[in-house]
Amino acid sequence: MRTLVIVAHPNFERSRVNRCWIEELGKYPDITIHDLYRLYPDGKINIYFERDLIIKYNRIVFQFPLFWFSPPYLVKKWQDEVLTYLWSGMDGLKLRGKEIFLAVSIGAPAESYQRSGFNLFTIEELFRPFQAMANLTGMRMMPIFKFFNANLASDREILLSAKQYAMHILEPSYSK
Numbered sequence: 001m002r003t004l005v006i007v008a009h010p011n012f013e014r015s016r017v018n019r020c021w022i023e024e025l026g027k028y029p030d031i032t033i034h035d036l037y038r039l040y041p042d043g044k045i046n047i048y049f050e051r052d053l054i055i056k057y058n059r060i061v062f063q064f065p066l067f068w069f070s071p072p073y074l075v076k077k078w079q080d081e082v083l084t085y086l087w088s089g090m091d092g093l094k095l096r097g098k099e100i101f102l103a104v105s106i107g108a109p110a111e112s113y114q115r116s117g118f119n120l121f122t123i124e125e126l127f128r129p130f131q132a133m134a135n136l137t138g139m140r141m142m143p144i145f146k147f148f149n150a151n152l153a154s155d156r157e158i159l160l161s162a163k164q165y166a167m168h169i170l171e172p173s174y175s176k
Helices: 016-025 047-055 073-087 090-095 128-137 155-170
Strands: 003-007 031-035 059-065 099-105 145-147
Touching: 003 016, 003 155, 016 031, 016 059, 016 099, 016 155, 047 073, 047 090, 073 128, 099 128, 099 155, 145 155
Parallel strands: 003 031, 003 059, 059 099, 099 145
Antiparallel strands: none
């Protein structure tokens, strides 16, 4: 299945996790990497190009680090501009049936993102707006790929996570 990975990391070169993930995904011919911050350093998104791009793919993945309990701002800007444009016309119907994934690198440990944890919310709860977006557009929200403790992870742990991430989006029934 053709997969588009929309990467949004404002400091990609310094990210050990996101760079490793992209290196791993680059090994698969059915995966296209689309780096928003590289393509739009000024934040001006070409909605026509983005519309044409996402319509071509069956699987859409948003890959980003967690920043203050949210994705980086360019993801929200992309949603606001591209999806609003698509939804305002008949092209919005072309999103129906597509699968949407999130791949999130998180600096804190998993225990922090539980109702009884330090942050009081799970990652799934924090990303409910993506589920609502999927519901509205007729897309199918897939389980979130989460990599906790990214700031302290060893190179080996990061490499293992990259392989698990690739399997997660290529074989959604795959479990770690």
